[in-house]
Amino acid sequence: MIEVTFINADGTKHIIAAAEGVSAMEAAVSNNVPDIDGDCGGHAACATCHVFVEMDWLDRTGRADSVTELPLLELAEGVMDNSRLACQIKLNETLDGLVLHLPRGQF
Ligand code: FES
Secondary structure, three states: OEEEEEEOOOOOEEEEEEOOOOEHHHHHHHOOOOOOOOOOOOOOOOOOOEEEEOHHHHHHHOOOOOOOHHHHHOOOOOOOOOEEEHHHOEOOHHHOOEEEEOOOOOO
16 A cells, blocks of 8 residues: 655645555545546546655656647646646556645635
């Protein structure tokens, strides 16, 4: 299992364990983590799974893809260099311990 910590804008931490191969969005939604919706089911079509990758983890997650993710992230609020669509982060053993921060809300 892969441990992922989601931190809401108010500082609340949600530490969950997910199976290898699922996306960070799927892991969050199936564990009822608030402030991440995943409205399109992970098809990179809604931007309601916007997360900020903790800087120490960016080398391992990679940055947002310019074809798939960046155009959608333009729809999200407060986008930063470490913004990603959580549905595009597939969990694997190199991401065990990953820390993702959530925006104040998803629209
Ligand atoms: S779940 Fe819709 S873009 Fe990620």
